[in-house]
Amino acid sequence: MIQRITCYLGTGTEPYENLAVERFLMEAVEEGELILYLWQNRRTVVIGRNQNPWRECRLTELQRDGGSLARRLSGGGAVYHDLGNLNFTFCVQGMDYDLRRQQSVILEACHLLGIGAELSGRNDLLAEGRKFSGNSFYNHNGYAFHNGTLLVDADLECLGKYLSPSRMKLEGKGVDSVRSRVVNLAELHPGLTVEHMCRAMTKALESIYQLPSETFSAERWNQKTLEQLRTDFARWEWIYGKRLAFTASFTKRFSWGEVTLECLVRDGVLLESRAYTDAMDAALGTILSDALRGCRFVPEELCGCIRRLPLEHTVVEELCAWVTEEEI
Ligand SMILES: Nc1ncnc2c1ncn2[C@@H]1O[C@H](COP(=O)(O)OC(=O)CCCC[C@@H]2CCSS2)[C@@H](O)[C@H]1O
Numbered sequence: 001m002i003q004r005i006t007c008y009l010g011t012g013t014e015p016y017e018n019l020a021v022e023r024f025l026m027e028a029v030e031e032g033e034l035i036l037y038l039w040q041n042r043r044t045v046v047i048g049r050n051q052n053p054w055r056e057c058r059l060t061e062l063q064r065d066g067g068s069l070a071r072r073l074s075g076g077g078a079v080y081h082d083l084g085n086l087n088f089t090f091c092v093q094g095m096d097y098d099l100r101r102q103q104s105v106i107l108e109a110c111h112l113l114g115i116g117a118e119l120s121g122r123n124d125l126l127a128e129g130r131k132f133s134g135n136s137f138y139n140h141n142g143y144a145f146h147n148g149t150l151l152v153d154a155d156l157e158c159l160g161k162y163l164s165p166s167r168m169k170l171e172g173k174g175v176d177s178v179r180s181r182v183v184n185l186a187e188l189h190p191g192l193t194v195e196h197m198c199r200a201m202t203k204a205l206e207s208i209y210q211l212p213s214e215t216f217s218a219e220r221w222n223q224k225t226l227e228q229l230r231t232d233f234a235r236w237e238w239i240y241g242k243r244l245a246f247t248a249s250f251t252k253r254f255s256w257g258e259v260t261l262e263c264l265v266r267d268g269v270l271l272e273s274r275a276y277t278d279a280m281d282a283a284l285g286t287i288l289s290d291a292l293r294g295c296r297f298v299p300e301e302l303c304g305c306i307r308r309l310p311l312e313h314t315v316v317e318e319l320c321a322w323v324t325e326e327e328i
Helices: 015-028 059-064 099-112 156-162 194-209 223-234 284-292 299-307 313-325
Strands: 004-009 033-039 044-047 068-071 079-081 085-093 125-127 130-133 135-140 143-151 169-172 213-215 245-254 257-266 269-277
Touching: 004 194, 015 033, 015 068, 015 085, 015 143, 015 223, 033 194, 059 068, 059 156, 079 085, 079 156, 085 099, 085 194, 099 125, 099 143, 099 194, 194 213, 245 313, 257 284, 257 313, 269 284, 284 299, 299 313
Parallel strands: 004 033, 004 213, 044 068
Antiparallel strands: 033 085, 044 079, 085 143, 125 130, 130 143, 135 143, 169 245, 245 257, 257 269
């Protein structure tokens, strides 16, 4: 039974650091305690534990705009974060986990703001039939967390842009996101800010659990553990290289012929590639597929390999522009 509630308001907006803090708080929670962590990421797409980043996110667009990609521990789909989005995480020990009660905190916070909200059939929270909060869950070693987003005043144009399906044909295992119609709470409550939402969340928490909230004491942090966790979340192998294997294929017609590139990607690396072309230079297909094998499946590296090929300058540049534009 929860006898103590603790709030921690995040201070930074770096996604890997924030995920590290979430992971740290998960194991810092004591029996009978509930920690509510409220936090924000700057422009980031966060994919679920078992998702394929190339399938879920327009990586090139995101990177071009200075955004980050992060993979979280919990499952589920891909979501967009910016400073108009507020995240919450409820950390408890396994036996203190009560999803419905935790979600009622969100409903109560909305109620305090005069916004009618409801749970959807699949753990999303909706207002006027549109989603403003996606939730996900994780448990490990007797500890559990339930986290979620709250769209307060996020850039929905960016949300749509980064999470739109890729033009590449991708096949493979992994979890697909469930696309929904979304709404910012500020649209339903003009003038609403993230600060108001944080206050409403804390008030709602105290009211649902009938306990006063304490703040997370600085002595409980372990800087070394946090740094290690941050490093793990920021690792390329964790974000892109997660076991999942998939095949990708894309085709483009150039003035000098058509090229189809088929790739088998595992751990984020191009394991096998085949290129077909009807260009005059019949060897192009072989040269290209040989060059790309073993390369990481990201535009900069693919272009690096292509640039080393003994091909005409304009062909090289056109191929590079293609792999970049294909949202690899
Ligand atoms: N920020 C945000 N909030 C609510 N809904 C969103 C958001 N971004 C995208 N979406 C919509 O949800 C679907 C994906 O829904 P889907 O149900 O597939 O996935 C989720 O909801 C996962 C929620 C994860 C919450 C974590 C909390 C801390 S780190 S991330 C997407 O295609 C959009 O239509």
